[in-house]
Amino acid sequence: MTVVTTLQDLHSLYRRRVPRMFYDYTQSGSWTEQTFRDNTTDFAQIRLRQRVAVDMSDRSTASTMAGRDVSMPVALAPVGLTGMQHADGEIKAARAAEAFGVPFTLSTMSICSIEDVAEHTTKPFWFQLYVMKDEDFVARILQRARDAGCDTLVLTLDLQVLGQRHKDLKNGLSAPPKLTLPTMINLATKWRWGLGMLGTKRRFFGNIVGHAKGVSDASSLMSWTAEQFDLQLDWAKVARLKEQWGGRLVLKGILDAEDAKMAAKVGADAIVVSNHGGRQLDGAVSAIRMLPDIMDAVGDDVEVHLDSGIRSGQDVLKALALGARGTYLGRGYIYGLGAMGEAGVRKALEIVHKELDTTMALCGERHVHDLGPHNLIVPGGFRASHIPG
Numbered sequence: 001m002t003v004v005t006t007l008q009d010l011h012s013l014y015r016r017r018v019p020r021m022f023y024d025y026t027q028s029g030s031w032t033e034q035t036f037r038d039n040t041t042d043f044a045q046i047r048l049r050q051r052v053a054v055d056m057s058d059r060s061t062a063s064t065m066a067g068r069d070v071s072m073p074v075a076l077a078p079v080g081l082t083g084m085q086h087a088d089g090e091i092k093a094a095r096a097a098e099a100f101g102v103p104f105t106l107s108t109m110s111i112c113s114i115e116d117v118a119e120h121t122t123k124p125f126w127f128q129l130y131v132m133k134d135e136d137f138v139a140r141i142l143q144r145a146r147d148a149g150c151d152t153l154v155l156t157l158d159l160q161v162l163g164q165r166h167k168d169l170k171n172g173l174s175a176p177p178k179l180t181l182p183t184m185i186n187l188a189t190k191w192r193w194g195l196g197m198l199g200t201k202r203r204f205f206g207n208i209v210g211h212a213k214g215v216s217d218a219s220s221l222m223s224w225t226a227e228q229f230d231l232q233l234d235w236a237k238v239a240r241l242k243e244q245w246g247g248r249l250v251l252k253g254i255l256d257a258e259d260a261k262m263a264a265k266v267g268a269d270a271i272v273v274s275n276h277g278g279r280q281l282d283g284a285v286s287a288i289r290m291l292p293d294i295m296d297a298v299g300d301d302v303e304v305h306l307d308s309g310i311r312s313g314q315d316v317l318k319a320l321a322l323g324a325r326g327t328y329l330g331r332g333y334i335y336g337l338g339a340m341g342e343a344g345v346r347k348a349l350e351i352v353h354k355e356l357d358t359t360m361a362l363c364g365e366r367h368v369h370d371l372g373p374h375n376l377i378v379p380g381g382f383r384a385s386h387i388p389g
């Protein structure tokens, strides 16, 4: 049995245990995957400043994210089809996050429904919305999230059209998987996954099937989804959705200082600097490289969070030191979930926490709030800026 000490160990187990189609769905970026790669290699370019002979006792990673107390500033990002990575995946991940004291964000495109997750957890989780053309559906899903006790809406702004991931097309990605010959051969080696799936009834998009007009099965669902992302979503509509929701609002998918200013103006409680993990605009800059510009533009006006490329507690520390108040794990917790279910998500969070805490100490800091650019050595020219014109 592998001794698991890093998210990469969880990734290796995940790769062995989950069907190829769902592994590829997670582990791909759009088109050439340049942005997907940059997200992690850019973190690696930042070095840490070691300090010694500093009192390192009484350390704390506790903080707040969008008004919520957190044991460390690392939430679980919304990830579609999580319930295909492991049976009842969203419920398992939400429970692990709750036990650890960090927010779980449920995707619109989840397998377990909002109601399913609420029934199996005791604290409010966050709900992520993709804005759909069907306004009745949007109104109803917001009401369902409110009824389930969700206190924060994460509105994703970077997916009005879908970035293309070649492998998903080649694999014929679907939930549940279509039983073609190559899929069946691959599934035969994933007995752990298969047993879990046989034991659950949650195998379709639980927030949509039976809730959207005309969607009652998998095939009507695929065509509904493809047509539904709202191409007309603009800042006026974001403002209307803020009113309609009436609770805390986090705007996700901001990667430009001008957009960050608009998000602050609209009155978001927080923004997530993100390129969707390199799954949308291939060729876009990494989130961590963009963070300093966005901090300069809106750091005093709105809380800034970051995702895309976080694979360790050291990455979390780098984002916090560059000004982010919070961060999110996306793929990082999916590796744990696919590897070992709820215990695997807990393990991912424990690893990240330990790495963050130890790194903080060796940088001579006792509290996440004290981290700053003084803890980092950033290469010249790292910072991203577009050419004005």
Ligand SMILES: Cc1cc2nc3c(=O)[nH]c(=O)nc-3n(C[C@H](O)[C@H](O)[C@H](O)COP(=O)(O)O)c2cc1C
Residues within 6 Å of the ligand: 025, 026, 027, 039, 077, 078, 079, 080, 107, 108, 109, 128, 156, 252, 274, 275, 276, 277, 278, 279, 307, 308, 309, 310, 328, 329, 330, 331, 332
């Ligand atoms: C498999 C997968 C599915 C995702 N689904 C969603 C989603 O449904 N909604 C959303 O806002 N973001 C989604 N994202 C983006 C994540 O919320 C997050 O921005 C991204 O995973 C960060 O990149 P990282 O995982 O490489 O750190 C998804 C990401 C992955 C990897």
